[in-house]
Amino acid sequence: MVTLLNTIEDPKARNICRDHGDRPDELLEILHKVQEAKGFLSDGALRTIADALNISRAEIHGVVSFYHDYKRKKGAKQTIKICRAEACQAVGANALISNAEEVFRTKLDEDSITVALESTYCLGNCALGPAVMVDNELYGRVDIERLKAISNAHKEKS
Numbered sequence: 001m002v003t004l005l006n007t008i009e010d011p012k013a014r015n016i017c018r019d020h021g022d023r024p025d026e027l028l029e030i031l032h033k034v035q036e037a038k039g040f041l042s043d044g045a046l047r048t049i050a051d052a053l054n055i056s057r058a059e060i061h062g063v064v065s066f067y068h069d070y071k072r073k074k075g076a077k078q079t080i081k082i083c084r085a086e087a088c089q090a091v092g093a094n095a096l097i098s099n100a101e102e103v104f105r106t107k108l109d110e111d112s113i114t115v116a117l118e119s120t121y122c123l124g125n126c127a128l129g130p131a132v133m134v135d136n137e138l139y140g141r142v143d144i145e146r147l148k149a150i151s152n153a154h155k156e157k158s
């Protein structure tokens with residue numbers, strides 16, 4: 001029996017679509033749940049979602065590429081988002097970024113399989129800058145020593 005690669009289903013994505021009634025107006029929520037479950041949005045998952053919701057693959061790719069939070073590749077083990085908006089810049093965000101690039105041996109907004117450093121613009125924590133988010137937990141008044149400690153604590157938890 002011959003199986004065409006572009007017909008392979010993603011059962012997890014299929015179940016999540018079913019849980020949402022295969023409704024196209026729930027596409028964003030479905031994409032979030034599939035990414036949460038699998039860590040990223042694979043080609044197979046996007047094909048399955050397009051099929052289940054009866055929308056084109058081009059439409060899904062347009063949505064996924066528009067929103068920065070959707071990942072098309074397996075992500076890093078840890079994600080550190082550093083706020084680059086004005087209030088955080090005024091209290092040292094740029095220095096924190098430079099130090100973090102050195103400590104974590106990566107560049108801001110580049111792919112990494114260990115620690116990914118990502119830009120973000122205002123985490124709603126402006127009075128306590130520089131603000132960072134490590135694996136979706138918010139921290140304020142962060143310098144490089146504190147960021148290393150936070151990163152290590154998160155690594156121990158996972």
Ligand code: FES
Nearest residue numbers: 083088123125126
């Ligand atoms: S400016 Fe950084 S949290 Fe608002």
